[in-house]
Amino acid sequence: MNTPVRASDRDLHALAAIVSQDRPDLPDGGGLPPSLLADLMGQIRCDVMSFEGFDSGRRETWSRQVMRCRGDAVAVDVAEDEDHVHWQHYWHCQPCSYPDRTGDLRSVLKIADFYSARQWHSTGMYSDIYRPDGYEHELMLTLPTAPSPVPSPGRTMRVFFLRGPGPDFPERDRALLTLLRPHLHQAYLEAERRRHPVPRLTPRQNDLLRLLAAGHTNTQIARRLGISEGTVRTHLEHIYERLGVSSRTAAVTRAFPHLAGV
Amino acid sequence: MRAPLTTNERDLRTLAGIVSEDRLDLPDSEGLPPSLLADLKDQIRCDEAFFVGMDSAQQTAWFEQEVPVNDAPGRDDLDRAHWQQYWACKPCSYPDRTGDLRSVLKIADFYSARQWHSTGMFSDHYRPYGIEHELQLCLPRPPMRAHGTGRTVRLYFFRGPGLDFSECDRAVLTLLRPHLYQAYLEAERRRHPVPRLTPRQKDLLRLVAAGHTNTQIARRLGITEGTVRTHLENIYERLHVSSRTAAVARAFPDRVA
Numbered sequence: 001m002n003t004p005v006r007a008s009d010r011d012l013h014a015l016a017a018i019v020s021q022d023r024p025d026l027p028d029g030g031g032l033p034p035s036l037l038a039d040l041m042g043q044i045r046c047d048v049m050s051f052e053g054f055d056s057g058r059r060e061t062w063s064r065q066v067m068r069c070r071g072d073a074v075a076v077d078v079a080e081d082e083d084h085v086h087w088q089h090y091w092h093c094q095p096c097s098y099p100d101r102t103g104d105l106r107s108v109l110k111i112a113d114f115y116s117a118r119q120w121h122s123t124g125m126y127s128d129i130y131r132p133d134g135y136e137h138e139l140m141l142t143l144p145t146a147p148s149p150v151p152s153p154g155r156t157m158r159v160f161f162l163r164g165p166g167p168d169f170p171e172r173d174r175a176l177l178t179l180l181r182p183h184l185h186q187a188y189l190e191a192e193r194r195r196h197p198v199p200r201l202t203p204r205q206n207d208l209l210r211l212l213a214a215g216h217t218n219t220q221i222a223r224r225l226g227i228s229e230g231t232v233r234t235h236l237e238h239i240y241e242r243l244g245v246s247s248r249t250a251a252v253t254r255a256f257p258h259l260a261g262v
Numbered sequence: 263m264r265a266p267l268t269t270n271e272r273d274l275r276t277l278a279g280i281v282s283e284d285r286l287d288l289p290d291s292e293g294l295p296p297s298l299l300a301d302l303k304d305q306i307r308c309d310e311a312f313f314v315g316m317d318s319a320q321q322t323a324w325f326e327q328e329v330p331v332n333d334a335p336g337r338d339d340l341d342r343a344h345w346q347q348y349w350a351c352k353p354c355s356y357p358d359r360t361g362d363l364r365s366v367l368k369i370a371d372f373y374s375a376r377q378w379h380s381t382g383m384f385s386d387h388y389r390p391y392g393i394e395h396e397l398q399l400c401l402p403r404p405p406m407r408a409h410g411t412g413r414t415v416r417l418y419f420f421r422g423p424g425l426d427f428s429e430c431d432r433a434v435l436t437l438l439r440p441h442l443y444q445a446y447l448e449a450e451r452r453r454h455p456v457p458r459l460t461p462r463q464k465d466l467l468r469l470v471a472a473g474h475t476n477t478q479i480a481r482r483l484g485i486t487e488g489t490v491r492t493h494l495e496n497i498y499e500r501l502h503v504s505s506r507t508a509a510v511a512r513a514f515p516d517r518v519a
Contacts, residue, residue: 011274013433016433016437106282176278182441183440215511249473251473252471252510253471253472254473
């Protein structure tokens with residue numbers, strides 16, 4: 001048996017600790033827990049990182065959370081003028097609109113995947129947005145948005161790591177973000193859940209609602225839980241009341257908002 | 263500025279490669295792509311990797327997948343012994359007892375070697391198989407179709423006498439867990455393709471899933487309620503279901519509840 005490649009202990013522990021830690025801190029204006037952003041900045045060397053909500057259909061940036069080296073994570077109002085220019089260049093900028101054009105939200109991207117330095121410097125995106133702020137290199141990760149009752153095509157969450165002139169991000173950083181991606185998505189969904197708490201149901205009500213979500217009829221639910229159909233109906237009425245809804249599907253959506261991402 | 267912890271580039275890239283690879287192979291029954299399970303077995307050095315759907319309420323496994331295939335004689339007896347000892351064995355029943363599906367467990371988290379060797383689980387089940395050490399990972403809830411009380415999807419790595427699994431192995435699995443869950447769901451999706459709906463039918467069903475009434479849907483899509491009902495009937499027929507919630511559950515199986 002040949003010896004497989006082994007991952008080094010200390011570094012894996014650091015990453016596993018980052019994803020395992022309970023993060024009670026919540027960002028003010030939405031986004032990721034600030035302590036998580038700080039931990040990420042400890043792993044990926046950059047000048048600034050940001051977590052942004054993009055709507056490429058409506059051409060707007062609807063949320064932005066920025067963290068600078070040594071700084072605190074802050075929600076930043078998106079300057080309208082700059083945002084306008086950004087969206088003007090968006091569809092021409094190959095790395096920026098790549099997730100929209102391809103539907104591939106999984107790949108972690110660098111600008112160098114698309115452009116040579118010379119090509120990049122000749123783009124409008126570079127000269128109007130990146131250069132004025134002194135940014136040269138970027139690492140971008142895309143996540144689906146938290147589910148909303150309204151289908152929202154064109155909406156994605158983006159994590160950006162930015163660096164000034166000098167060496168580009170190493171492949172090690174890309175691998176690290178590839179591994180962390182689903183963990184970051186969970187952390188984002190969890191933060192959203194905590195910002196929009198769902199009314200509490202009893203364990204029994206939850207059981208019943210899960211069967212409902214699975215598409216069972218009242219008769220099937222009654223048999224499954226060993227209760228009468230009348231009791232099922234009573235349970236449902238209480239559930240509707242507690243959730244402030246008036247139908248089965250509305251109850252499921254309200255009680256399990258994180259499951260409604262379809 | 264504090265120097266960031268650097269991670270060995272080659273190792274992270276190996277792991278990222280394992281989770282990024284498009285896996286076209288499918289297991290014979292429920293499970294992970296066999297190539298993925300084999301890669302995991304290489305990464306976590308072990309004698310056997312075992313992926314299983316455990317039903318602790320029915321005391322049975324609803325699927326089993328293993329590398330390499332273990333056809334030890336008398337396996338049925340050993341499996342019976344496993345369920346007899348299950349609730350007394352602390353690491354085995356830990357997920358059931360605590361609801362904690364996130365922790366990656368070793369036997370040494372619960373027992374000293376001496377305590378472990380004195381358990382019925384060890385003498386009746388593990389020792390006959392030649393297993394001394396174990397690393398256990400639970401995935402989140404299985405998809406709707408496989409969901410049920412007492413059901414968990416678990417990944418085990420087994421080793422004979424010698425070195426226990428390292429903390430590094432535990433860290434690797436902690437990092438890979440959501441990736442493995444995605445791979446499992448993706449394999450299930452490919453094994454049970456959902457009947458195709460038209461884009462319009464999907465739009466409509468998304469509104470149904472969001473809890474809108476027919477009246478609201480009609481207004482939203484700029485059609486009449488009669489047309490909404492016709493659409494729904496066509497959707498029910500195509501999905502072989504007879505209710506709104508069943509249609510949503512069938513069309514969007516990833517709404518794992």
